[in-house]
Structures are given as structure tokens and as C-alpha cells.
Amino acid sequence: MELVYLDHAATSPLHPQVIKEMFEVYEGNFGNPSSIHQVGRKARQAIDDSRRKIASYLGVKEHTLIFTSGGTEADNLAIIGYALANSTKGKHIITTSIEHHAVLHACQELEKRGFEVTYLPVNKAGQISVDELKAALRDETILVTVMFGNNEVGTVQPIAEISQILQGHQAVFHTDAVQACGLVELNIPELGVDLLSITAHKINGPKGIGLLYVRDGITLLPTLFGGEQERKRRAGTENVAGVVGFAKAIELSYENMAKKNEQYKSFSQRFFDILVESRLTFYYNGHQEQRLPHIFNVSFPGVNVESMLVNLDMEGISASSGSACTAGSIDPSHVLVAMHPEEREQYASALRFSFGLNNTLEQVEYAAHKTVEIVRRLKQDKPFIE
Known part of the structure; x- marks a missing residue:
């Protein structure tokens, strides 16, 4: 794998x-x-x-x-x-x-x-x-x-x-x-x-x-x-x-700055397009234009973020919640809480994918499709638990 x-x-x-x-x-x-x-x-x-x-x-x-x-x-x-x-x-x-x-x-x-x-x-x-x-x-x-x-x-x-x-x-x-x-x-x-x-x-x-x-x-x-x-x-x-x-x-x-910027923007766009095509409910987190091109942060309401990360890792995909893992639980990101203080499902289900050296479009597409599969599976298994 x-x-x-x-x-x-x-x-x-x-x-x-x-x-x-x-x-x-x-x-x-x-x-x-x-x-x-x-x-x-x-x-x-x-x-x-x-x-x-x-x-x-x-x-x-x-x-x-x-x-x-x-x-x-x-x-x-x-x-x-x-x-x-x-x-x-x-x-x-x-x-x-x-x-x-x-x-x-x-x-x-x-x-x-x-x-x-x-x-x-x-x-x-x-x-x-x-x-x-x-x-x-x-x-x-x-x-x-x-x-x-x-x-x-x-x-x-x-x-x-x-x-x-x-x-x-x-x-x-x-x-x-x-x-x-x-x-x-x-x-x-x-x-x-x-x-x-x-x-x-x-x-x-x-x-x-x-x-x-x-x-x-x-x-x-x-x-x-x-x-x-x-x-x-x-x-x-x-x-x-x-x-x-x-x-x-x-x-x-x-x-290589200009080349990297264009490449990472294309990765973010392709990941986004696959999520849209899947018809999953998700939220994009961050400014759509005034942003660093290598960071793609999305939330999947109704999905436990820790389960998401474990399942992604089992598929060989390394991502992050942007949060601190302690004693088997994940505290909500202080950044997402500050951005969406009244929207718990958004700040508590956020995942960060960030691109860099050696990543390819094929890898990004693979990660996006696997993300869709895992979100669908986890939402069927059980509802979001606070």
C-alpha cells in the first residue's frame, strides 16, 4: 500500500x-x-x-x-x-x-x-x-x-x-x-x-x-x-x-515558488470537485481567495473526526485534524472554534489535508475518493456523538 x-x-x-x-x-x-x-x-x-x-x-x-x-x-x-x-x-x-x-x-x-x-x-x-x-x-x-x-x-x-x-x-x-x-x-x-x-x-x-x-x-x-x-x-x-x-x-x-503555488491550488480544487461530485454534505474552512495554497481544510458534519483519521491512516493516507490528541480524545481546534463558535458540527468534524513535496494529482484523487468512502461508511455506522 x-x-x-x-x-x-x-x-x-x-x-x-x-x-x-x-x-x-x-x-x-x-x-x-x-x-x-x-x-x-x-x-x-x-x-x-x-x-x-x-x-x-x-x-x-x-x-x-x-x-x-x-x-x-x-x-x-x-x-x-x-x-x-x-x-x-x-x-x-x-x-x-x-x-x-x-x-x-x-x-x-x-x-x-x-x-x-x-x-x-x-x-x-x-x-x-x-x-x-x-x-x-x-x-x-x-x-x-x-x-x-x-x-x-x-x-x-x-x-x-x-x-x-x-x-x-x-x-x-x-x-x-x-x-x-x-x-x-x-x-x-x-x-x-x-x-x-x-x-x-x-x-x-x-x-x-x-x-x-x-x-x-x-x-x-x-x-x-x-x-x-x-x-x-x-x-x-x-x-x-x-x-x-x-x-x-x-x-x-x-x-520553485510559482510552480508549487499553481500545483497546490490545482490539488485543492480537484479535492474540492470530487467532494462536490460525491454530493456529500461538507463545509470548506478558510478564506477561498486570501489563503495559502497548500492547505485544504474541510468539515463533515455527523462524522467523528478521530474515527476519520484512523480510517484514513488504515488506507495509507496521512492527514490531520489540526487539533491536540490527548488521552484518546481530540479537543476541538481553537482556530475553528474561533471561526465558528456557534457551529459545533463544523468545528468538531474538521480535517486538514496539506500538500507538499512528492505529492501527485493521482495521490490527491485517491485521498479524496477514499475520504468520500469513509465519510459515507462512518455516517451509516452511527450518528455523530458529542
């Missing part, structure tokens, strides 16, 4: 060219970049070259990039690091109700430390209102953090518009662009953000490496203490192979 992996929004397979470059580091470039001898200098050169390459794609200077262990650390460093370093300016933060937990939990931690956080609601398409953001701004607001594209439904937020709203205000603007990276050209000067987080494992790079862009003049309190790596902003011996793999993954994603 062929494995059909449709959970690329969770993580993605390593690209063969990324593996090749990383292997060369593992095999012959083992030095500590902080060492001054030639073995250490060789490792330092690999990091410098990779940082320069990534900076060129993002449209920024090399020194504005801090390598981290991933998107979660980058988000935490941006949010907690900025808030603690600038608390004398105010203690109010604005975010949204559909952020990744790396952002939400960081904000909740700051609330425990005496900060006040406003969580903006979203409409049924998953977008915030810029007018509500304007209304939430205060003189003491020091940080606004709004994700670029949602990891569960793919909805894209008006990032450039938000940055314009914040012009002239003391609040700095952070965006979690983890899910958008590799599918949207992240030209940071054009976006106008002050802080931006991305990670490698969503774009066919390695796990354990991410980065935070920090605009010149922004002060952060480090969240790790030890050595003086990353210009004293992030202690710890650098992950040389990870950095090199990250740079290669960025390069490959930018080279």
Missing part, C-alpha cells in the same frame, strides 16, 4: 539536495564555529555563507537574523524577549485568537507576569478586522503579533495593511510566518514588519532550526543564557548542519 502523505503543514520531508548539503557538513565540517582555529573557522564560514543567502531572499541584512531551534523559540524570543526588554514603555499586547500555540502560550505566560493581552476575534473566513485592531491600540501597547498565514485553515492576514496602521505608533509588529514561508515571497522591507519568525522543517529542511528577523534598533531580552553566539542574542553552540540545510531549503523554495 502506497503511503500518501498529506500533512505537510505539520512537517515536511527533507529535500534530497538539502540532505546532500547537510551530509557534507556532518562528514567534513564538524568544528565549533566559536573556535578560532581553522576547523572552527570553516564551520563559521558555512554559517556566514548560509546567513547571507537567507538574508538575500528575505531582503534584509545578515546581522538582523538570529538562528534559533525552530519556530517556537523564534516566537518566544520575539514576544517574551521584546515584552520583557521594553516593559517600561507599556504592558499591553495585541494578538489574535487563532495564533499558533507558540504565540498564544507565550502571551499567556506574559499575562502571568503582569502584562495585558487583547485577543482579536476573526470572522468566519478566519480573518481579523483591521478596524478592530485600530480600536484595540492604546498608548501603552508595545507589541502586535499577528500570524501571516494560518497553519490550520490557511487564511492569510493583511500583514502589509497592519504595518501601515502601526506607522507612528510605538508598538512593534511581529508576524509568525512559519506556514507562509516557501509559498509566499517574504520580502521583509515590503511587508514592513519589525520581527518575523520562520522555520526550516515546513519547507523540506531539517527540524531543529529556525530563525527570527529583528529589525535594527529593536531590543530583546535573551531567553537563553550562556555563550555570546548570535551577537549575544541567543546563546548555544550553533547547529551548523541545520543552518546549511535551512539555507538550501530556502533557496529551493524560492526557485
Whole structure:
């Protein structure tokens, strides 16, 4: 049975060219970049070259990039690091109700430390209102953090518009662009953000490496203490192979961005068409136009989502509910609950299919037809149980 992996929004397979470059580091470039001898200098050169390459794609200077262990650390460093370093300016933060937990939990931690956080609601398409953001701004607001594209439904937020709203205000603007990276050209000067987080494992790079862009003049309190790596902003011996793999993954994603976008849009459309042709009752979740092309989120009222995932897995199809599995039960997605608070059957029966490297149209068609079969079977077996 062929494995059909449709959970690329969770993580993605390593690209063969990324593996090749990383292997060369593992095999012959083992030095500590902080060492001054030639073995250490060789490792330092690999990091410098990779940082320069990534900076060129993002449209920024090399020194504005801090390598981290991933998107979660980058988000935490941006949010907690900025808030603690600038608390004398105010203690109010604005975010949204559909952020990744790396952002939400960081904000909740700051609330425990005496900060006040406003969580903006979203409409049924998953977008915030810029007018509500304007209304939430205060003189003491020091940080606004709004994700670029949602990891569960793919909805894209008006990032450039938000940055314009914040012009002239003391609040700095952070965006979690983890899910958008590799599918949207992240030209940071054009976006106008002050802080931006991305990670490698969503774009066919390695796990354990991410980065935070920090605009010149922004002060952060480090969240790790030890050595003086990353210009004293992030202690710890650098992950040389990870950095090199990250740079290669960025390069490959930018080279093939337009092609990937069109391919993933066609996958989403074909999946949608098969569901329509089946005459099943289903709901499409997310914005139909302002969205990341690789995420396809749908709900099947009357179907237990955990049973759906198990049955899909038995057919060799890897998908996701976008929710946290704990102790054999699945909690509803906080994103879908925020989008459809009064429509339990919609938020409690949502599935996320996300496309990426090595997926084919034939695989997508197979997954769609199997989804139809399983939904029909489960709806006949027993009614939806709360």
C-alpha cells in the first residue's frame, strides 16, 4: 500500500539536495564555529555563507537574523524577549485568537507576569478586522503579533495593511510566518514588519532550526543564557548542519515558488470537485481567495473526526485534524472554534489535508475518493456523538 502523505503543514520531508548539503557538513565540517582555529573557522564560514543567502531572499541584512531551534523559540524570543526588554514603555499586547500555540502560550505566560493581552476575534473566513485592531491600540501597547498565514485553515492576514496602521505608533509588529514561508515571497522591507519568525522543517529542511528577523534598533531580552553566539542574542553552540540545510531549503523554495503555488491550488480544487461530485454534505474552512495554497481544510458534519483519521491512516493516507490528541480524545481546534463558535458540527468534524513535496494529482484523487468512502461508511455506522 502506497503511503500518501498529506500533512505537510505539520512537517515536511527533507529535500534530497538539502540532505546532500547537510551530509557534507556532518562528514567534513564538524568544528565549533566559536573556535578560532581553522576547523572552527570553516564551520563559521558555512554559517556566514548560509546567513547571507537567507538574508538575500528575505531582503534584509545578515546581522538582523538570529538562528534559533525552530519556530517556537523564534516566537518566544520575539514576544517574551521584546515584552520583557521594553516593559517600561507599556504592558499591553495585541494578538489574535487563532495564533499558533507558540504565540498564544507565550502571551499567556506574559499575562502571568503582569502584562495585558487583547485577543482579536476573526470572522468566519478566519480573518481579523483591521478596524478592530485600530480600536484595540492604546498608548501603552508595545507589541502586535499577528500570524501571516494560518497553519490550520490557511487564511492569510493583511500583514502589509497592519504595518501601515502601526506607522507612528510605538508598538512593534511581529508576524509568525512559519506556514507562509516557501509559498509566499517574504520580502521583509515590503511587508514592513519589525520581527518575523520562520522555520526550516515546513519547507523540506531539517527540524531543529529556525530563525527570527529583528529589525535594527529593536531590543530583546535573551531567553537563553550562556555563550555570546548570535551577537549575544541567543546563546548555544550553533547547529551548523541545520543552518546549511535551512539555507538550501530556502533557496529551493524560492526557485520553485510559482510552480508549487499553481500545483497546490490545482490539488485543492480537484479535492474540492470530487467532494462536490460525491454530493456529500461538507463545509470548506478558510478564506477561498486570501489563503495559502497548500492547505485544504474541510468539515463533515455527523462524522467523528478521530474515527476519520484512523480510517484514513488504515488506507495509507496521512492527514490531520489540526487539533491536540490527548488521552484518546481530540479537543476541538481553537482556530475553528474561533471561526465558528456557534457551529459545533463544523468545528468538531474538521480535517486538514496539506500538500507538499512528492505529492501527485493521482495521490490527491485517491485521498479524496477514499475520504468520500469513509465519510459515507462512518455516517451509516452511527450518528455523530458529542
